[in-house]
Amino acid sequence: MDDESWALSPNARKPLPELIEDKIRALITNGTFRAGDRLPTEPELAQKMAVARSSLRTALQRLQLQGVVEVMRGRGWYVRSTDVAERDEPLRFDRRVSDSDLLEVRIALETTAASLAALRASQGELDDIAKLAKLHQAASVNDKDELLRTDEDFHAAVVRASHNELLDQLYRSLVPQLRSYRRNSYSSAEVHVRSANDHNQVSWFLRRRDEAGARAAMTTHLLGLYNDLAAQTGMPVEERAGLTNYALEDEPSWQQNR
Structure with missing residues (x-):
């Protein structure tokens, strides 16, 4: 050329x-x-x-x-x-959608993706997800761009491993709209450590083909982000949604915190 x-x-x-x-x-x-x-x-x-x-x-x-x-x-x-x-174009909304709304939808999409990935991912995909978790863990806490990139790479790999094209497309439409918040969320070394540990936990369950474990680990990870956002924006406790895993249930259940 x-x-x-x-x-x-x-x-x-x-x-x-x-x-x-x-x-x-x-x-x-x-x-x-x-x-x-x-x-x-x-x-x-x-x-x-x-x-x-x-x-x-x-x-x-x-x-x-x-x-x-x-x-x-x-x-x-x-x-x-x-x-x-x-x-070319991500999903468009009739009005401004809050970051908390986007995160709630992301929780629904990614927890499903994690459980599907535990069943459908190839061994090569599982190896790549584990490597991406390590790359995120090794990223410099002072480089927010690198933290964001390695974080997005990990999550995108898990969603792709679900082998559900529509779920993948829906997920990709949400990510750019949360990028600014996600980049700014890396406010301390503790946040990075928590994120890296959560990624490793998700990868651990995926490699063991544990569908329920992968879903629960992804739920815990994303709920941490959601609660951080709720605290930062001053959302009243009574308006926040929470996730809880009941001992006799396979799926996380939404509940209104009171």
Whole structure:
């Protein structure tokens, strides 16, 4: 490919990561890259597009969350799907949806995904999830971007391992809308330690094909985020939803805290 084919479209109204995303989409749409193809390395892509690697990585992460590309640890970025048109836009809402509403839906989606992943994930997927948990644990507490990236990579891998395409699409539509809150939630080393331990616990149950255990571990993890958000926003206790696992029930039950 000549250098001009990598040139970004000039559009002062769009942030640089979105311009990079548009270019990669165009290269997939015109057949330059097909499903299963490996993309050039991040340094190569950054050089070809004359952009910083941080902007490039943001664009790749956006495409990853939309299911267009995927990263294989130690191997690089690959095109996951050439069906880019249907994955362009996230779900749109008629009015502003609160972060607590989004988190409640995320809890429903991801706990289901965790239980399905325990049953359906391949051994390779389970190995990748375990590696992603370790990468999140090893991320620097002072680098919020890295903490967010490794956190999103882990959760996205669990959802993909559910092998439910609709669930995956719904999940990807929620993630960008929670990104700002999630990044700011890493306010201390203790928060990171809790998050890393929770990820390891989810991975532990998944590797043992324990459906109920994986669901409960994911429930505990996401409920921690929900309670942190409720406390930060000053939500009255009587308005908060809670999750509880009853001894004789298989599913977590919503309850109104009083």
